[in-house]
Amino acid sequence: MNAETSSLTSDRIAETLEVLRRVTPRIHCITNAVAQSFTANVLLALGAVPSMTIAPEEVAGFASSADALLINLGTLDETRRVAIPNALGAAQDAKRPIVLDPVFVNRSEIRCAFARDLLTERPTLLRANREEMTALFPSREPFKALGDTATILAMTGAEDQIGASGRTIRLGNGNPLLARVTATGCAGGAVMAAFLAVEPDPVIAAAIGVSVFNIAGEIAAERASGPGSLVPALLDALYMLDGQDVSKRLNIIEQREGARA
Known part of the structure; x- marks a missing residue:
């Protein structure tokens, strides 16, 4: 992979978004009860297709036939606890990308x-905030903890950092109003899974997912008068997002190349 194709640019984001809308990948989401409806609507607005079953007896078939899998631990009930390994194994066998979002692991040692x-099991991407990363890796720096494993890390916050194998992309898009609506972070993980389904470089795919969701969030926040009007504005912004929006707003703080995917 040459230096040009391994870099994040506004043109590359716009081109990948067009591919996603043309391909319409199906993303199977095992997510928490609070996030299910919103996550499905975010994927549909983006141009992907959601499936959401958590039934242990059928989830493997859904996961293996989807284009990517999201595992979100926001409500880790017994049904999800059984379904998650079934889905993960099936997705791995089918060589589908997998996003793990370990919501609130900093609140529960069991979780x-x-x-x-x-x-x-080396999921493709681990997406978590700083507190969740610290809980998972209490005595190690998260971006060093997994060493040379294949798992990409995406640490979200006021600044988002994506990296693996010496590669780092730091991004500064987003708006604080997004944190005033439940499940925006969970839906963002699904967006990252959608781009993993269509972009072969997982670091770039993760960065594109973060950028697209947060740029849409900026646009939505400018149009909304508060959290209640943010949700429909965000769905509209994702649906209407184009290359001009991305070029105007993309905020890459740092992009450092190392070993490439």
Whole structure:
């Protein structure tokens, strides 16, 4: 992969967004009960297709036939606890990208231990905030903790950082109003899964997902009068997002190349 194709640019984001809308990948989401409806609507607005079943007896078929899998631990009930390994194994066998979003592992050692077990299966992407990363890797810097494993890390916050194998992309898009609506972070993980389904470089795919969602969030926040009007504005912004919006707003703080995917 040459230097040009391994870099994040506004043109590359716009081109990949066009590919996603043309391909309409199906993303299977095992997500929390609070986030299910919003996540499905975000994927549809983006141009992807959601499937959401958590039934243990059928989830493997859904995961293996989808184009990517999202595992979100926001409500880790017994049904999801059984369904998640079934879906993860099926997605791995089918060589589908997998996003793990270990929501609130910093609040529950039981959940944290479950997430660590899932990490041994080397999902494509681990998406978490600083507190969740610290809980998973209490004595190590998160971007060093997984060493040379294939898992990409995306640490979200006021500044988003994506990296693996010496590669780092730091991004500064977003708006604080997004944090005033439940499930925006969870839906952002699904957006990242959607781009992993159509972009072969997982670091770039993750960065595109973060950028697209947060740029749409900026646009929505400018149009909204508060959290209640942010949700429809965000769905509209994702649906209407184009290359001009991306070029105007993309905020790359740093992009450092290392070993490439």
